[in-house]
């Protein structure tokens with residue numbers, strides 16, 4: 001029997017359309033961008049969707065057609081040129097002969113210079129070549145902005161169910177199983193997407209407590225009770241992508257029953273709206289953060305501070321220095337911050353060498369008007385790394401190699417700071433261990449991350465707090481000028497009911 005041929009691809013980018021930056025192919029190559037046969041060499045055995053595609057091909061006896069596995073750190077819009085190149089690479093997989101199915105790992109909040117709904121655009125290009133009958137299964141980030149177009153063109157949409165996102169492999173394995181059932185003719189998927197007038201909700205998607213936990217439990221119960229309900233996907237949305245359909249959503253797939261899908265979607269949409277104001281982790285101001293450092297964590301172990309509004313994982317520039325300033329002001333000298341992205345300071349440190357003292361102007365270089373002023377200080381160079389490469393050993397992206405780029409550990413006023421050349425959300429203890437630091441021995445650890453860091457750092461933390469350092473990923477949505485967002489929308493506009 002000839003094997004089924006399945007096209008596989010990943011194009012993953014969470015786009016903060018308020019960023020002054022653009023994302024090009026080099027940004028993908030710095031983070032993760034592999035083509036064809038090199039994909040399996042780099043990604044087999046990792047906690048990723050692509051690794052699940054590779055394993056599903058073995059489980060189901062598919063011939064996998066790997067095309068591209070591209071993921072860039074969240075940032076501004078992907079350039080039109082890079083988008084064409086990535087799409088052409090995916091569609092090029094169809095030139096190798098007819099396929100029986102497609103499995104895609106997409107983020108779901110990607111905006112390009114040429115498309116507000118990049119995922120919908122890619123699906124439309126695939127449908128144009130494939131027609132309506134070849135099944136397409138898609139996995140999405142839990143923070144996807146799921147558009148109606150995505151729901152219409154994909155047969156299955158399976159978002160992650162964890163935040164931190166430690167079930168990327170499992171989500172893609174589930175999508176592969178649904179794809180197999182569709183190709184076998186056992187199911188006839190009908191997918192419906194629903195959203196509300198809320199831009200924010202589901203407790204930012206946190207799966208430790210709050211409405212997202214309740215919604216996921218309810219979804220599981222409905223699925224377990226009714227085999228005709230194939231998937232209920234809950235996405236918290238990504239408010240910093242300016243498109244009409246941004247915000248939390250529910251995606252329901254049933255076996256041939258559109259009315260049932262709509263009814264279930266309506267129930268969850270009502271829940272999303274009713275619980276929109278529930279937020280279990282309030283942000284501390286910088287003054288409150290300084291006081292917290294002085295008073296110390298509630299439990300034994302370091303106080304871990306997530307610099308949520310400068311989180312590179314939300315499109316923050318990663319070169320904000322207000323949290324570092326606050327740590328220095330607190331007087332605590334057993335403290336470390338990772339990582340400030342400042343290639344010029346990394347170059348300076350490398351030129352001077354370990355042990356040297358350098359006069360630096362640190363941070364606030366991408367958007368000085370918003371992020372300034374920089375910190376002017378003398379810094380001692382403690383350690384250097386040419387590539388800043390490390391293999392994640394925490395639960396998120398386990399076994400994947402990521403890179404800080406040319407990087408350094410420096411000390412400013414007694415506080416240790418990791419300096420990177422590639423903007424990278426710090427989600428893994430290896431970002432510190434790379435420089436010989438043992439996270440558990442610090443009083444204070446600052447990380448450029450909102451929530452993903454908890455997967456690796458919560459086990460050693462005495463307490464975790466989040467700070468609003470005035471960065472780009474602000475939750476004051478009224479401070480942004482949206483051009484495409486549907487209106488009225490909560491919480492920007494006054495909506496009653």
Ligand SMILES: [Zn+2]
Pocket residue numbers: 141142143165
């Ligand atoms: Zn996410």
